[in-house]
Amino acid sequence: MREWGGAALTFMENLNQLSISPQNIDYIILNHLEPDHTGFTYMLNNLAPNAQFVTTSKGVELLEEFYGIKDSSISVKTGDSLDLGNGKKFSFTEIPHVHWPETMVSYEEKSKILFSGDAFGAFGVHQGPIFDNETPNVSKEYWEEEMLRYYANIIAMFSPNVIKAIDSLKNLEIQQIAPSHGLIWKGKPEVVIRKYKRYANYNQDYAEPEICVVWGSMYGNTEKMLNAILRGISQEGLPVSVFRVPNDDPSYILAKAYKSAGLIIGTPTYEYSMFPPMKYFMELLQKKHIYYKKVLFFGSYGWSGGAQKDFEKLSQNMKWDIFEPLSFKGHPTKEQLQKGISLAIELAQQVKKIPPKVNDETY
Ligand SMILES: Cc1cc2nc3c(=O)[nH]c(=O)nc-3n(C[C@H](O)[C@H](O)[C@H](O)COP(=O)(O)O)c2cc1C
Ligand SMILES: [Fe+2]
Ligand SMILES: [Fe+2]
The missing domain is CATH 3.60.15.10 (Ribonuclease Z/Hydroxyacylglutathione hydrolase-like)
Known part of the structure; x- marks a missing residue:
């Protein structure tokens, strides 16, 4: 032992x-x-x-x-x-x-x-x-x-x-x-x-008015949309944390995801399903009961797609308020990027309305 x-x-x-x-x-x-x-x-x-x-x-x-x-x-x-x-x-x-x-x-x-x-x-x-x-x-x-x-x-x-x-x-x-x-x-x-x-x-109701963005990308297509989304959020001036899978330690991502009322998941498709490190992270969210989030999904695929379908499956019973998903083939077009920006702004505005939890714990 x-x-x-x-x-x-x-x-x-x-x-x-x-x-x-x-x-x-x-x-x-x-x-x-x-x-x-x-x-x-x-x-x-x-x-x-x-x-x-x-x-x-x-x-x-x-x-x-x-x-x-x-x-x-x-x-x-x-x-x-x-x-x-x-x-x-x-x-x-x-x-x-x-x-x-x-x-x-x-x-x-x-x-x-x-x-x-x-x-x-x-x-x-x-x-x-x-x-x-x-x-x-x-x-x-x-x-x-x-x-x-x-x-x-x-x-x-x-x-x-x-x-x-x-x-x-x-x-x-x-x-x-x-x-x-x-x-x-x-x-x-x-x-x-x-x-x-x-x-x-934090998992009985919406947590703090912050946004946690978790993304992965193999060739950079999903990453292009990420940048548009981050531009959108920045217009609303909310605290935001950004993590990349599989590079960042999931335990740190989980902490920020748990604390944030807004969650954004960006992932490409990989063999008819979600990019595996993101799938692992989504399963962690399920396992740890990371409930009540305002959630935006985006991601690139090549021909069949599959990541979004997985996302829909993995987000069942999570009490999430899910925005219109943003899947696109290959690289995002100008119009799709614009859509990404406006969805991010909408999400940030909704998250902003959530009152922060009392934090009077000075010691
Ligand atoms: C190993 C591997 C498997 C893939 N499997 C699929 C698939 O099953 N269906 C699909 O639509 N695209 C598939 N793709 C294509 C990617 O989803 C597509 O190239 C996408 O643009 C990648 O986004 P990224 O640039 O953000 O990595 C696969 C790519 C790789 C590398
Ligand atoms: Fe212990
Ligand atoms: Fe223990």
Whole structure:
């Protein structure tokens, strides 16, 4: 089993610094069984033979299925607690499907710290400070982007569960949130909760008044139309992000696509269907539930076409408001380019009318 970036060694060093021998560990709480957090348990089970693994009933099953551990687990459910007898007491709340079905959070009642697992997490690499209130202002934009990228790629499809999870935590007096990824929220934990609420709403309704353009082109014909479309959008002065497939990392594209109320897809036809890297991206949009967009499709074909048909299939059930598609043979004519410009203006004008989501999360 993989050992993530030296995490096991760091964990052992931390125990050592606290003068804790693994032999003396009584409980190991597993909020989430995904191997990026638990890959080490099969070893830990041997190093800490007296420890019991505390997790949900689904977690107990996964512990056996992934690591063969079955005699040393305790199953807990929402409302259960674990008193360590040293003034520390954990209570547990199940938050299924944020991210896997077995997921829970653990709240320590004395310090009021919520150990939240994947919930409230972020991608990104710590460059020094690990706490929100020690993060310099220059890094905050980076963290916002990494939080959204994490949310869009890992959590977005579970957004209704995120809303339920946040609701189920509302009676806890939280002083810190320690997720398993990203910043630890020691200064203003309420900020990350608000951010997650805002992100969770991005696929329940139109998101921010921005446009994300994703395009691919083999010979440059589709690219010619792209330029016309970008000219059209620029007349309306909206924030726009432009990505090329397969050159750009899909995780970054997904983040911007998730956040933007406007989405423009430009792709040629390839063997009677959509250019494969765009098809892959469209499937990601489906899988991650990137709903409620105002969408424009364009693309060049040689003889039969096929990309548009694929687009129509892949955009079913996405709750998208789709504009008149713009398919053309070979290179676009002047008239087609003009049409591209006017469709882009129309889309931008509609997107502009969408009110931005409240973003008062300064920390
Ligand atoms: C590998 C490959 C397969 C293609 N398959 C089709 C096809 O099945 N039907 C079609 O209409 N055009 C097909 N084409 C033609 C392209 O769709 C056409 O040349 C288009 O103008 C390319 O747009 P681009 O310049 O933006 O790459 C294919 C091109 C390539 C390179
Ligand atoms: Fe996870
Ligand atoms: Fe994780």
